[in-house]
Amino acid sequence: MGSGGMPAKDRKLRWSSDVDQWEKPDFTSQSSDCIALNRNECLTVSVPATTANIGPGFDSLGFAVDLRNDVTVEFSPTGTFILELKGEGCDFLPRDETNAVIEAVKKGYRFQSNDERELDVSALKFTSTNRIPPARGLGSSSAALVCGLAAGMTLAGSDVSTARARRDLLNLACEVEGHPDNVAPAIFGGFQIALSDENEWITSSVNIPEGMLCSLFIPDFHSLTSETRAALSDKLTQAEAVFNIGRTATLINAFNQSDFRLMKIGTQDIMHQHQRGDKQFGLDKIIAAAIGAGAHCCFLSGAGPTVLAMTGGDENGKIGDSTIAAITAERVAEAMSDAAKEFGVEGQALIVEPTMEGISAWIDVFDDGEDVVDMM
Numbered sequence: 062m063g064s065g066g067m068p069a070k071d072r073k074l075r076w077s078s079d080v081d082q083w084e085k086p087d088f089t090s091q092s093s094d095c096i097a098l099n100r101n102e103c104l105t106v107s108v109p110a111t112t113a114n115i116g117p118g119f120d121s122l123g124f125a126v127d128l129r130n131d132v133t134v135e136f137s138p139t140g141t142f143i144l145e146l147k148g149e150g151c152d153f154l155p156r157d158e159t160n161a162v163i164e165a166v167k168k169g170y171r172f173q174s175n176d177e178r179e180l181d182v183s184a185l186k187f188t189s190t191n192r193i194p195p196a197r198g199l200g201s202s203s204a205a206l207v208c209g210l211a212a213g214m215t216l217a218g219s220d221v222s223t224a225r226a227r228r229d230l231l232n233l234a235c236e237v238e239g240h241p242d243n244v245a246p247a248i249f250g251g252f253q254i255a256l257s258d259e260n261e262w263i264t265s266s267v268n269i270p271e272g273m274l275c276s277l278f279i280p281d282f283h284s285l286t287s288e289t290r291a292a293l294s295d296k297l298t299q300a301e302a303v304f305n306i307g308r309t310a311t312l313i314n315a316f317n318q319s320d321f322r323l324m325k326i327g328t329q330d331i332m333h334q335h336q337r338g339d340k341q342f343g344l345d346k347i348i349a350a351a352i353g354a355g356a357h358c359c360f361l362s363g364a365g366p367t368v369l370a371m372t373g374g375d376e377n378g379k380i381g382d383s384t385i386a387a388i389t390a391e392r393v394a395e396a397m398s399d400a401a402k403e404f405g406v407e408g409q410a411l412i413v414e415p416t417m418e419g420i421s422a423w424i425d426v427f428d429d430g431e432d433v434v435d436m437m
């Protein structure tokens with residue numbers, strides 16, 4: 062094994078955060094001996110849900126919200142491949158090696174070991190704890206991809222808390238996903254503007270005003286991003302392009318300057334959201350209801366069908382602001398649910414906060430019954 066019997070804390074020192082000094086694990090013959098995990102250890106990778114587009118920023122903007130999927134990897138007690146699913150999507154996500162998380166683990170491992178080895182997962186146990194509802198526009202596929210890639214890279218010896226590993230993760234995940242607006246905030250947290258420049262994906266952060274809350278209306282039905290993307294027109298008139306360019310720029314200013322008044326106009330879009338939602342589940346009416354109930358802005362989350370409205374924010378820093386924000390967020394969520402019901406659509410209302418925490422990974426060490434956590 063690359064790490065031998067070394068405790069995780071010491072072993073971590075083998076992988077320098079200095080980009081030029083990354084030390085490749087000593088890959089030897091046996092598959093289970095080729096991973097940077099001891100038999101008394103369990104690796105966990107945690108990734109947040111993300112809301113992409115934010116109205117006009119199609120394929121470019123996204124922010125992370127505090128609803129997380131976790132994947133753990135440990136040696137299987139039965140000596141055979143196990144994939145345990147918990148929470149969202151348990152009833153239909155595959156439990157074999159075709160699961161997107163497992164495919165990504167193998168890809169991440171292959172990348173980190175310079176294509177020298179395939180990861181044999183037959184002696185490993187994976188547990189996927191899913192809190193992000195799949196196929197609802199909250200970046201579940203990106204979370205699965207990023208979790209898996211990061212787990213695979215870690216098993217091949219990478220420290221995914223380093224800037225270099227995160228950059229690699231961004232490039233790898235964007236290659237698979239094709240658009241960066243979910244994966245960038247899933248990896249880096251916060252609000253990200255992401256784009257591709259020749260062979261490289263680049264992301265930069267935007268401020269999210271303190272104290273903002275997101276009211277989510279998550280319809281009960283599923284909608285596959287690939288299907289609703291395929292139905293969009295790939296042509297825009299100049300006037301349509303100008304509509305979205307002006308609003309995207311306004312949106313960035315609104316967030317960076319905590320200017321809540323600009324958020325409603327800054328989240329308007331002409332490229333995709335009404336095509337995906339108005340006739341299908343009354344998106345225009347849900348947005349109007351949220352704004353009417355006091356939201357700063359409201360938009361289709363990713364490819365939908367989730368709708369996200371934003372409230373709160375420490376405009377004046379007055380005592381009691383957070384209580385008022387929470388009450389408004391609940392009122393907005395209720396108004397969205399009622400509007401959807403009138404359209405015949407049932408769903409779940411949920412209030413979450415934006416989060417600055419992107420991917421995190423750690424190793425639990427089970428030592429004589431004691432559980433020591435090693436943050437990576």
Ligand SMILES: Nc1ncnc2c1ncn2[C@@H]1O[C@H](COP(=O)(O)OP(=O)(O)O)[C@@H](O)[C@H]1O
Pocket residue numbers: 130150154160161162189191194195196197198199200201202203205284285286287363364
């Ligand atoms: N936790 C998960 N584990 C494995 N695969 C997942 C998971 N979540 C989502 N997926 C895959 O992603 C698909 C949904 O992707 P997509 O249509 O892009 O929806 P979303 O908007 O939620 O990202 C699911 O059908 C499934 O194949």
Ligand SMILES: N[C@@H](CCOP(=O)(O)O)C(=O)O
Pocket residue numbers: 111112113114119120121197198199200201202240242243286290333362363364365
């Ligand atoms: N820009 C993409 C975003 C898809 O987000 P998801 O959360 O629905 O996967 C698109 O609009 O297709």
